[in-house]
Amino acid sequence: MPADLAVIGLGPLGLPLARAATAAGVPTLGYDPDPGRVDGLRAGRPPEDGSLTAAALRRMLSAGFHATTEPDGLGRARTVVICAPTPLGEDAALDLTAVGEAARTLAARLRPRTTVLLESAAYPGTTEEFLRPLLEEGSGLRAGRDFHLAYAPNRLDPGNRVHGCATTPKVVGGLTPACAEAAAAFYGRVTDRVVRARSTREAETVKLLETNYRHVNIALANEMAVLCHDLGVDLWDVLRCAETKPFGFQPFRPGPGVGGHAVPLDPNHLPGRGRRGLGHPLRLVELAKEVNDRMPRYVVQRCAVLLNEHGKSARGAQVLLLGVTYKPDVGDRTGSPAPEIATRLLELGARVSFHDPFVPRWSVLGRPVPRADLLHEAVAEADLTVLLQHHRGYDLHGLTAKARLLLDTRGAGPAGTAHRL
Incomplete structure (x- = not known):
């Protein structure tokens, strides 16, 4: 049974999204290349960074959330969200290494009509100039024609007891108007309000x-x-x-x-x-x-x-x-x-x-x-x-x-x- 959503990166960015999607009844797969992180989640051990409580993790698992280090399931998801970390490197530029690895992993399994979303912190132009070529070259598909591509900045405030995923408006910017609509349709299932930016660059x-x-x-x-x-x-x-x-x-x-x-x-x-x-x-x-x-x-x-x-x-x-x-x-x-x-x-x-x-x-x-x-x-x-x-x-x-x-x-x-x- 294909998952409606696959989240790449089960850190402080990806886990809250996976939790919100699972709570909203969206069948969700979580992919992370770190075996220790995945094994801990499967065993019911929440991460030490506090992005998820033990009780919330139990609810996710009981609702069908599945964490894995095997990427094959990415190709069966209708929507894939990349939540890879982008820390500052020694040159004061964002390190996009993890985003690139996530893109290559997904591209090898990307199918037509999939909606691909990037939530990682990124510079204006990253989705179109960095992520898009990796996805197209690795899949043979064309963004905006064969699959949807959009950027949606992560705006969550860890530990905030008032504003969570559902109550924080979600900004989305698509490569094309159809891409933006596909992104908005997905986020409309997990948040109360979706705000459409003019394009990926504006959203970034x-x-x-x-x-x-x-x-x-x-x-x-x-x-x-x-x-x-x-x-x-x-x-x-x-x-x-x-x-x-x-x-x-x-x-x-x-x-x-x-x-x-x-x-x-x-x-x-x-x-x-x-x-x-x-x-x-x-x-x-x-x-x-x-x-x-x-x-x-x-x-x-x-x-x-x-x-x-x-x-x-x-x-x-x-x-x-x-x-x-x-x-x-x-x-x-x-x-x-x-x-x-x-x-x-x-x-x-x-x-x-x-x-x-x-x-x-x-x-x-x-x-x-x-x-x-x-x-x-x-x-x-x-x-x-x-x-x-x-x-x-x-x-x-x-x-x-x-x-x-x-x-x-x-x-x-x-x-x-x-x-x-």
Whole structure:
């Protein structure tokens, strides 16, 4: 019995889609080349990144969801969605390797009248200039004539309890109007609203704008945090007052870094045809990345100064890091600033430990970091406790009372009870 949907890539992008489709009654196949990931899902073990709970996975499996490392089933699906990761490479360009591998795997099995969708973060032109040739050359079919091809940016917010797949409008842009309609017909089964972009390029640029908007505004908040600390101004009180403005202002919070799968993008960094010499770099995005990339160093500087002000050197100090994920209440550590902060503290000679209810094990520089199992006791013993991520389970009133010294990088605790970023 052919699946209506095949999802390629069962990571933080693909699993939520597979879950939503299964819940909507869409027969769904999940393909991933990683045997460990697939075996874990089949055995009912949810991924450590928090993209799926054990209960949700059980419901998916009982509803017929099937995960596999065998790609043959891709050719029997009516709709195939590529959710491969596209991290930033060393050259600051998106690494499309996994998308290319997914395309080649699918192309060898692609059948006419299939709808192929790309959800991975991509530059404007990726679907048409990178994905389309791979699919056509490997299958002998022509996109827009023999099969439908479209781009639909992934817009999910991991851990968000209000806005999920069904309630987040889905943007789709097709290679042709018929491709867009085929994409909209599929997404109409799993989400409440589908928004049609003019083409794949417009849909890809939606992702570009949304991602860069987040990074630029967080960078502004981070710069204001440093400025306000130098001026002796309470930034968090400034934010509390500013966010009462009913127009023209949206509050963003500073923090020790940004993290996440949505990395800042500059089309000038994409190698290949049509991307060299555009001459219009996204300067604000470049500056935002510089600002945000400085934050882990700034946090470590604040740690050293706080310890020194309280008669303690960073060398030999016991520093406890609370929350090492990139978002609250999820286990995903993608892009988290915690590893760099821990590394810099270790280089200063500090003794670093961590606590995170969503992370059972954590390593830095190839060495395991000691995990504090008894949270309140560990906080009381540490020379400095640093809140990097505010998980709901953290009682900041109680932790502040126990801590010798606490740096709150999220402004989550009561005003005046801890040092804030």
